[in-house]
Amino acid sequence: MxxxxxxxxxxxxxxxxxxxxxxxxxxxxxxxxxxxxxxxxxxxxxxxxxxxxxxxxxxxxxxxxxxxxxxxxxxxxxxxxxxxxxxxxxxxxxxxxxxxxxxxxxxxxxxxxxxxxxxxxxxxxxxxxxxxxxxxxxxxxxxxxxxxxxxxxxxxxxxxxxxxxxxxxxxxxxxxxxxxxxxxxxxxxxxxxxxxxxxxxxxxxxxxxxxxxxxxxxxxxxxxxxxxxxxxxxxxxxxxxxxYDEIRRLFESFVEASVTAIESRDPTTSGHSRRVATLAVALAESVNALDSGPLASVHFSPDELRQLEYAGVLHDFGKVGVKEQVLVKAKKLYDWQLEAIRLRLAYARKSIEAETLQWQLHMLKQGAAKPDHAFEQQ
Known part of the structure; x- marks a missing residue:
């Protein structure tokens, strides 16, 4: 001093x-x-x-x-x-x-x-x-x-x-x-x-x-x-x-809770988000290891790799806002939805048949109202 x-x-x-x-x-x-x-x-x-x-x-x-x-x-x-x-x-x-x-x-x-x-x-x-x-x-x-x-x-x-x-x-x-x-x-x-x-x-x-x-x-x-x-x-x-470390851990806890929420909404795809993140980071690390080729100049920093991992595990976060009945269905359509489509097609078919019959009836009525010489002139 x-x-x-x-x-x-x-x-x-x-x-x-x-x-x-x-x-x-x-x-x-x-x-x-x-x-x-x-x-x-x-x-x-x-x-x-x-x-x-x-x-x-x-x-x-x-x-x-x-x-x-x-x-x-x-x-x-x-x-x-x-x-x-x-x-x-x-x-x-x-x-x-x-x-x-x-x-x-x-x-x-x-x-x-x-x-x-x-x-x-x-x-x-x-x-x-x-x-x-x-x-x-x-x-x-x-x-x-x-x-x-x-x-x-x-x-x-x-x-x-x-x-x-x-x-x-x-x-x-x-x-x-x-x-x-x-x-x-x-x-x-x-x-x-x-x-x-x-x-x-x-x-x-x-x-x-x-x-x-x-x-x-x-x-x-x-x-x-x-x-x-x-x-x-x-x-x-x-x-x-x-x-800073506590903030990072708090965010990681949020990410983990989000992944858990996503998987609980759609159990059939459980583990999908983590696999996407693992593969995405592995691909980026493989790019970092390249010393030749068109990607040799591309490099992902540790922060960018972490951001990529976060993006991978959260890419399905939109599922949280999707109705459960849409997420958990086994096929593209429920049976009642498919039946509704069939009924609509049947209704359309019957409607067209009815319109055709009406047109035929109308034409028959017009033909019965004319005298025979009118047809001969035509």
Missing amino acids: AKPSDGKDEVVGPEVSDRLGYEFRELLATSLALSSERNISKLLDLVLRKARELTGADAGSVYVIEAADADGNGQPDNLAFGDPDARGPQALGTAGRRRAMTPIAGVQSRQARLHFMLSQNDSMHVDFKKFVLPVDHTSVVGHAVLSARPINIEDVGQAAGYSRRFDETTGYRARSMLTVPMLSAEGDVIGVIQLINKKRRFSQILATAEDFEDGVISFDEHDKEMALALASQAGVSLENAIL
Whole structure:
């Protein structure tokens, strides 16, 4: 954070100036990227990667706060973190059964869980499984959420209550740690960024005990300010992405309800709308895979593929307004309709016969009224 000027010109060395310029450009580019990203997984991955680059952290992880289930479990299996690129009847079919990510205001331990979203580590590949943590003071991330303040630990191994189980299991030693909360536009904590092991050289790989001892340093005040600046942008972008994801899920629920309504009106064609959507998307994806021919220049974006899928499942939506007796008939016409047509034809036939007989009778009457010599003259 900039100090108030005392009226004297401050001399900044070229190396510091270049570093500040780089950080400013990175923050600006990251801000622009975050403002347009709607995929939550990609957004969080970008946030963590940039936070590590700007602070020189070797590893890091991201946690997101979610409201607990009705039974208080907050199990990750019940969570659905939005992937706007996911398509197919299965994706739409589960829209009504998935619970969207729901940030909550005024975090309390009984109302929320911390959901582990992703991790990054330049020195070691660790395959983490997603898990949840209670929002309480038993963990560093939980404490950061409840205090809504950054936590900077120089050596977590010396911190009281720190468990070395992870270090012993993976062989990766966590020394310095910086944990910063992500805040929404209203100032509520909706997530946490945790950075681990700031390195003297960002390109260094931490492989041996000497590397961890000599190559890892503490996060300084400038690192904390950079992480807070990025976390502030990330919090607002994450909140917007969550709201966008909830709107998308709401629309998918409407689409699913519409398909159910269509199929309930016409059970004989059940599954037709989904098959049309599946085939339409498959054809479009096949076009995307072409590298030659007249369609090689045609490409469908993920949004266009999703629109095509929606159009496929809703193409028979007009059936909702058609009378049920028209939809469920086995043939083109009901028996009584066919009988009505036959009766009309019979009536027309009888009418023509009657008119013909009347004309014949009229002609006979005219002929009987004339004398015989009149016919002879004709």
